[in-house]
Structure formats: C-alpha cells, structure tokens
Amino acid sequence: MKGRFMRVMVLFDLPVETAEERRAYTGFRKQLIRKGFVMMQESVYTKIVQNPPAARAVISHIRSVSPKEGLIQVLVITEKQYAGMELIIGHVQKEIIDTNEKLVIL
Template structure:
C-alpha cells in the first residue's frame, strides 16, 4: 500500500459561495436550511454567503462537493470551487474594518498571556 504524503498540493479547500433569494418567508427558510446544512457538513463562514471547508485529499473534497450538490436549493446562484492548500495560502485578505482578535474563530497560542509587565 502506497502511503501518500500530506502536502500543500494534495490538501484541498472547498469554497461554496451563494446568492439566494430571501424575499418571502419560504425563501428565507430555504436559504437558512442550505446554510445550516453547509455548517453541518463542516463548512465555516469565510465571508458573508461564502463558506469554506478543509479536506485532506481531492477524493475527500469530491465527497463534500457531491454533498453540496445534493442540497442545492431550487432558486438562487451557487458557486463551488476547489483549490489546493498552496493556492489557499496565497489568498490575500484586505479589510477596512479593524481586526478584533477576541472575535477570531481561529486563535493562536500565546506564550505570554497573563504575564504582567
């Protein structure tokens, strides 16, 4: 059995971006259901109406793409994009809003928390 090494070219990210109608109560319900199903499948919000999921391989990414296709609402626009971890690492993010680190979902370890100067 050949063992594949994990690297930035084999690890994948699946992006799902959507623009769903929300004019009626039924449309809002369908949009919320779609979003909740994405979260249940392990997707995390990247931006508003844009969710991302880390996958250890392209085969695993294909599984999640199929799952998204199985829950597509009847109306709206949905885009699914799969990229490598290397491509994901080259994304540049810009924001005019100040960053509030306490709100970040992905936190980093701080070696000096609690040490008073």
C-alpha cells in the same frame, strides 16, 4: 501517500424574499455548518478536505442539499493557493479555526 489538503469554497446568493425562500436559505446554510464549513464572509464558506476524492464527496453533498433557486458556486483550491490569498482591506477574524491539523482542541 501524503494527503493533499485542499479548500472547498462555497459562494452563494440565494433569494430571501418569501418565507419559503428564507427557509431554504437557512436550511442550506445550516447544512454547510453541519458539514464543517466555516463562514469566511457573508455567503462565502470554506472547508478543509484531505484530497480530491474528499472534495468531490463534499461537492456531491452540496448538490443534494441545494435549494431550487439562486446561485451556488463551488471552487476547490489547494491549501497553498488558499494561503497565498492577499488581504486588501479589513482584518482576519481570530475566532475562525484556520489549520490543517486533524485534531483541534479548543
């Protein structure tokens, strides 16, 4: 069966007023990066997954590493929907890997 590539988008707004909150924010962000998420813009990270079960596994991991306070939202969309995103202002960052190939050689 052919894989249905999807994007898992994590959008978050976490408090950073105390040292403990800053540590929680940094730890959460590092966990996203370790799991293969790429920053799309500040506090918005995306990851390509192969199918809905893989997306559910990623969401489960996000739940397990989430800080106790703040706002974390997850949106799963198809790669076709993601490709239809319209850029209104700004520019696309060239250093971000944006491919659905399984092997990327840098």
